[in-house]
Amino acid sequence: MSSLSLTELDKRHLWHPFTPLDLWLDEAHQPIIITRGQGSTLWDEKGQAYLDGNSSIWTNLHGHARPEINDAIKNQLDRIAHSSFLGLSNELAPRLAEKLCQATGLSRCFFSDDGSTAMEAALKIVWQYFQQNGQVERQLFLSLDSAYHGDTIGAMSLGHSPVFHRHYGNLLFETYKFAAPSRYCCPWNSSNPVREEDAVIVEFKKVLQQIGPRLAGYVLEPRVQGAAGFIMHPPGFLEITTRLAREAGAKIILDEVMTGFGRTGPLFAFQHEPPTRPDLIALAKGLTGGYLPLAATLVTEEIVDGFRGDLSRTFYHGHSYTGNALGCAAALASFDLLETLHHQTHRERMGKWMEQESQVFLTHPQVGNVRREGTILAIELVADKTTGQGLNPSLRTAPKSVRPPSVTDSSLVRWAMSFSSCLPMAAQTTKSSG
Template sequence: MRDDTRQWIEADKRHAWHPFTPQDAWTDPAHEPLVIVRGEGPWLWDSEGRRYLDGNSSIWTNIHGHAHPSINAAIRDQLGRIAHSSYLGFAHPLAGELAEKLCSFFPAGTLERVFFSDDGSTAIEVAMKMSLQFRMQTGHAERRGFIAFADGYHGDTLGAASLGGVSRFFERFRGMGPEVGFVRSVEELETKDPAGINAVVIEPLIQGVNEMRPWPAGMLRALRAWCDRHGVLLILDEVMTGFGRTGTLFACQREGVIPDFLCVAKGLTGGYLPMAATLTTGRIYDAFRGPAENAFYYGHSFTANPLGCAAALASLSLFESERVLEKLPAKADHLAGLLSRLQADRDEVVDVRQCGLVAGIELRTGLGAEVCLKARDHGLLTRPIRDTLVLMPPLCVETEHLDLAVDAIRSAIRSLPPAAELR
């Protein structure tokens, strides 16, 4: 190990606190974490000079690859002007331009307003608080309950966490946030009394932290119809699925559904900078007009950060100039073929689940973490959710990169010790 690598790791173990990480395991002297120092395209390099395919887009964020010249140039240009200015009582050119661009992806008269925040959790918090205040200001304050789907994940701030269905993450905080009921299907939702329900929240097309589990075709349309019949607001969490992951720019476009709130983050800036947006309708916005007490008193110091806006606009323009969406179906089909053969070849693979370039490879119990670690030896970097390996590369990957990723998983499984293979 190089001296600088050792120094970085020692400082980290002495002072840093990593998310979703048992700290005793992290700080164990035998544990040697990777120190990522560089990226280019779909590749990452660690401090020891080893190269890896970024198999989960740096926690589901990167879209066009690392160090993309166009996004780099946009950030540098904006940095030469101003890095940040307040969005409270002021405006700046790129924020209005980005808001207009985001709204342009939806039919006129639908999603017309954009509220910027910092990350996926805050995008959800905005939708939750905005929907509750909307009810208060339209004479329906009694409609304060939320419905979420079992095993879903919507962030870690207290309001967003109350919607979470993964017990390991959220059970200890039950009852500390808003009123939330949980269902597993639209059919179960039909049994609920809608009278006090404010909004339903869902990850459209596929649940992420629930081991990459797709919803049945047509489910989202059925959910929109139920909400319309009962006057319930629909909040779509597209923090993971947005910006091309499922094959369309937004997952809801696959079923022609327009929500009352659309929450995006992660890929909004191409995975470069922390930034989020909550899109909503003119009907919601109009309820906040009028006297000062109707205003939405919520915000963040870095709302509409100019560097983030510059990165986001550059990222969105790449979807057109590089024909990203046009190229995705062939890549998704190629990945589907690779995963099908992997499942047929290896008994350790229990199931494969895919939606666009989002895939989950479920392994036999106890193998997930081991296979991920061994895949590093074959040039693939990703993380498991329990025993499901996530394969969600940047959209810039080519078929040979997908070949490498699946071959790395196959080789990692083959390299398991006999005791692991028998589990």
């Protein structure tokens, strides 16, 4: 065993995601090394407790070390951890698929490993669907300004982040972007429900007139764009734009990787009123309650029908760990917890509590806006409260205000907390981690 400390080993051999190397390797920087978790509290190797304020990057739903999920994984481990899903099935994946289909109203489930791969699968399914069903001209995807859908090439191409895309321009394919209305500081600035006659919808219709016949898919995070800076769309935007895009012949791809599993209130964000009809939904993060990497792309039977017939219509796509049995066991146990009435009422109570308690942040001179959707709370830091002008990213204000310091450039001007639904008030005595 190495005589080096964990910090030394980490700094010598690791490369952390979305983390500027020089800041991480700076001698003065002491990484937080998590060794244990219980509920919404994390502990580091020195015994210091932290509130897991972003629910371990929006994955955790029921808290850490939840006995029901621990037991489900342990039981499955004694049977088998993993077997190939290519041409084979397992005991749990069909049960999980049934639950997901019933909960979303879609009819078939394609498993993969994480949010990016769930989006990548959605993208390729839609592309191949049109290519082999007589609409080869439908090759364009429409997504939202500042969108983030993951880091694989396809998922990145759907995104529009100047910071993340800086070095990849020629590697990505072209997609069309549209600026969604936000409840704070945007050209369409609006908290009111969006109506058909509003300028934003008139503009959306113009875009569809231009690209409608070439459009394969309209891709968006319903209601809340998370990594984009917790842009919260006013009600109506999702329903009206998805209806119009569908009328133009596009498939509707909803990325519920972050919003899924109760974060915004209902089980899925597209289930808010007024209702929306997706063709595909990507799920990951909360699918296993924050325990294991498992993702799903749900599709309608109409799309699946487009893949039936001779061998050439096969979807030649998948991963070695698809349908992983341990992940499915965690997901089924998490689902059972989610479906209890207690969980739903607790989510509602938590949301209201967050709304009340967070108002105090508005008195801070650099907080421009506090907004909430379900149990997602966003606190927007600004340079000028009256104009809403953002902070200068080079000042790195957000990382200085919160720990850990590995926050990304995109969150320099905005940071948010998406609490796990079981947040105990013991958190008041701990140090905030996010």
